[in-house]
Amino acid sequence: MIKIAMVEDDTELACVLTQYLKQFNMEVTNFEEPFLALSSLNLHSYDLIILDLSLPGMDGLDLCKEIVKKHDVPIIISSARSDITDKVIALELGADDYLPKPYDPRELEVRVKTILRRFNKNSQTTPELNKKTFEFDEDKKEIRKNGEYVKLTAAEYEVVLLLLKREGFVVSRDEIFENSDLLNSDYDNVGSLAVIINRIRQKIEANPKQPEFLQTIRGMGYKFVQ
Missing domain, CATH: 3.40.50.2300 (Response regulator)
Structure with a gap:
């Protein structure tokens, strides 16, 4: 950063x-x-x-x-x-x-x-200008963390992809449902979305109970930061 x-x-x-x-x-x-x-x-x-x-x-x-x-x-x-x-x-x-x-x-x-x-041309501590912790490839339907493939279910991938595309901005729960075909068909309540968010955190966060990347914005939705 x-x-x-x-x-x-x-x-x-x-x-x-x-x-x-x-x-x-x-x-x-x-x-x-x-x-x-x-x-x-x-x-x-x-x-x-x-x-x-x-x-x-x-x-x-x-x-x-x-x-x-x-x-x-x-x-x-x-x-x-x-x-x-x-x-x-x-x-x-x-x-x-x-x-x-x-x-x-x-x-x-x-x-x-x-x-x-x-x-920083001659410095050993040149900050990385473009490299981010998380990257996505829509063609391959892949999410990578520090270059390593993150194994996600189809529904988890949809949620992470949407949040990465809106990185830094709050995405409401309704917006997540509206932009996900799988969630619309298989998960029809906020509780199920919370379960998916929790599963994602288990896979991408060092401490899922204190998430660094996938943050909950109380009363508003979720935000992905990196």
Whole structure:
């Protein structure tokens, strides 16, 4: 999992970017306050920082300078400030890229991957940018965990496949029934679905009672995370 610290006081934008990057094995922790970000950087390790410039309490350029002084971590400036001087100063201070707002989240994703590949080119601890714990092959009707085939029944496979396709998002029980031919015909109640979920966890989780991947979202449904 690639760990990213974001310093962004626009909570709506931060939420959108966090959800988007999550599907690419990137875990984003957002900080609305610059000083909270600095404190976290002293306590935790991050692979990359996404930094806004217009922040409460401290200008983003000053924050960039503080980060570069104390931490060896790549920085992407994400800012609505269009002054070329800001861009030049940010890059001179040590930022690795400057992305003017507004932008498509897909461009941010590509830039993150590009910078991390370059930054970790000579490192033995290069984060895996695309590799995920679970992968599926619809043609072969296979689910694999860390490259190893997971033996599932047809009904279990349908449930896991649907949740993997919606990875990171909550899928309701009704939606699972609606998207499964086998469950519609063979399992017609929530209790039976719970049994199937439990069987899946027995096969994919290290501790089925405390699932890491197939999570229950109380009152809403299930979510697959990795």
